[in-house]
Amino acid sequence: MRTPPGVSAATFADGIAEMKSAVGEEWVFTSDPDVDTYRDFYSVLWGEEDERIASAAVAPKNVEEVQAVVRAANARGIPLYPVSTGRNLGYGGSAPVYSGSVVLDLKRMDRIIEVNEGNASCLVEPGVSYFDMYRHLQETGSKLWIDVPDPGWGSMVGNALDSGGGYTAAPYRGHFEAQCGIEAVMADGELFRTGMGALPGSETWQQYKMGIGPCLDGLFRQSTLGVVTKMGFWLFPQPEAYMSCSVELQRFEDIEPLVDLFNELEYGNIFNGMPSIGSPVLASGNPLIFAEIPEPEEMNRRVRETGLAAWRGSMVFYGPEKVIRAQWDYVQERFAHFEGVKFKENQFVKLPLRPEDMEKIQKNRFGIPSMEIFSVGSRGFGDFNPSDGHIWFSAIIPRSGKGFVKANRVMRQACAEHDVPLFMFSPAVTCWTRSFVLFAAVPVYKDKEKNRRLRESVLKVIQICAEHGWGEYRCPPAFQDAVMDAYSFNNNMLRRVNEKIKDALDPNGILSAGRYGVWPKHLRDGRHA
C-alpha cells in the first residue's frame, strides 16, 4: 500500500481502517490496480517520478460517510483529494495535485434530490453526470434543459466547481455562475450550506444565491476548502424555437465593429444564444484550428481574390418564433451599413425536438449530452495522428476586435516558436459573455521526453500570455502553480489571501493540497520564498 508523505505507515493504516468502517470495506481501494484507475490518463508527467499519484481512494455513499472520512483524515493529517466523477480529462482527471493524497471519489453520491419545474432549478449530488440528469428529465417529461459541456459523462457539480462552460443561453453557459446553493463538508467535518440553505426551513435555497452577508459560494470554486456534497442549479425552460444565423463581413477592419456590435446585441438581450466568430477566407483543412490572422492588406487581398468573407459572426436565438425572427430582423438592420454584408439563416428548429432532428442538430446547443467531442481525437478532422490524450490551455482575453486579433497572433506565434502542437485552437470562445476565452487543445503522448519538452513550452506560453495581461482560468495540475504565480498583483496578494483563508478553514491542510496553486502551510514553506 502506498503511503502519503509525512504520514507514518501505522497512522495511515489506522486512518484507512477507520475509513473502511465508515464506508464499507469494498469502497476503500488500496491495491495498485484499483488506485491506478485514478491516475490522470492524460498527464504530462505520465510515468515520471513527479506524476501525481494517489495513495488510495475512498468512495462514500452519503454526506454522513463523507464527514466520517474527512474526520478520520483530519485527525491524522491524511491528505484528501475530492473528485466528483473524476472525468475532468485535459485538466487533471481524477488524480490529486499532491501525490500521496487519498482520492475521495464521490461518484456513488448520485442522487438527483430535486427538480423544481416551477422554479426551473435542481439540487444534485456530485456523482450526478450530465447524462444522468438528461435521462431523468427525459424520463419525467420535464420541460427543462440542462446546459452541457462537451463530454456528457462529467459531473454537474464537478464541472461547475472547476468553472466549466457550455453552449446554450447566456445565463446557463457559465456553470458555476448558474449554480444556486452549495452544501459542503469542511475540513473539520462540519456541514456548511451557502445562501438561503443556511436558514432552516427556507424554501428558497435554489432561488436566491446570496443569503446574508458575504457570499461564500466562491470559496468552493477551484478550491481547497471543502468537499461539496450538494449543489443547486438554475435550468433553462425549453424555448419554443431555436435559430442560428450569421453575418458575413468583407474587410479585415470590420472585426472591431463586429465584436462591439455583437457585444451590444448580446448584452442588450437581442440574441441570447452563444455567439462565435470565424473567418471563411482563413478557413483551412482543419475547421478546429483558427489560422493566424494576417496583416490587413494581405487578408483583404485574399478576400478580393477568393470572394470569401473576412469574418463570419454567428449567433443563436432561443425563444418564440415570432420574437426571434423579429430579433434577427433587428440584427440585420444594425449590420446593414457594412459594405458587402451578407446575412444567412443557418438553421431554424421548432421545439421540442423530434427524434428525426437529432441527426441534424449540434446537440450541445440543445442541452443534450453526448461523447461526440471525442471523435476529434480519433481522426475526426484532418490527418491527425491519434494521441494518448490532450491538455487544454485556456486563457481569458479581452472581448474586443483588437484583443481577438492580437491574442490570435501572439498565441499562434508562441506555439510555433516553442513547438507546441495544436489540434484545436479558437481565440474567441464565448461560454462567458463579457470576455473571450482563448482555447487551445494540445495533444499529449505517454512519452517522457515529449512531455518534458511540452511542459517547458507550456510554461513559456503561460509567461508570454501573462506579459500581455492574459491569465488562464483553468489548467492541468502540472501548471497550476505557474498560472497562480502569474496573478501577481501586489506581490501575489491573491495567493496570499487564499493561503490565509486556507490556514483558517483547514489548519491541518488536509483538503486538495496544491489545487490551483494554494498549498497548506506545512507544504508551503520555501515554495514561494
Added chain:
Amino acid sequence: MKAAYIALGALALAGAYALQAQTQTAPAKTPGMMTQGDPTLGKTSPQLAEGRAVYEHWCAPCHAPDPKLAGTSALRVKYEGELPAALVHRDDMDKDTIAYFVRNGVAWMAPFRKTEISDAQLDQLTDFLTAPLAQRGVNPDDVKTKGAGK
C-alpha cells in the same frame, strides 16, 4: 495483436443511478432522444439483460454502430474492414481482453473505476459482449452495414 485492441476515443458515461434507471424503469417518454443506448439492438436474451444495460450505459455512447462515434470511427480506421468497427458486432474478443481495456484504458479512453463499473457489472458486460451475436440482439445485416469495416 489487432484483436487485443478494443478502442480509441472514449467509452463513456455516468453512474449507478442512471444504470439502475435503465435496467429497472420504463424507457424515456421520447424514444430516439437519448445519446446513451444502442438503438440498433433487437431483443436480447434475458440472461444478458444486465450486461446489455452496462454496455448501453457506458460503452455505446462511443462504441455503438454509428460511424460518427469516437470509438467506432477510430476502430474503423484501425481495422480497415478486417474486423467490425462497432464493439457489439465483434465476435473475436474474450472476457479478459475486454476487462483489460475497461480497467486500463487505451489512447483517449481512460480506465473505468469500480465506482463506475463494478466487478460484477464488468462480468455481466463481458458476458454480453462475448455471447453469440443473436443472443445479444444484433441484426446480422447490421454487422455489414452499420459502422462496420470500410
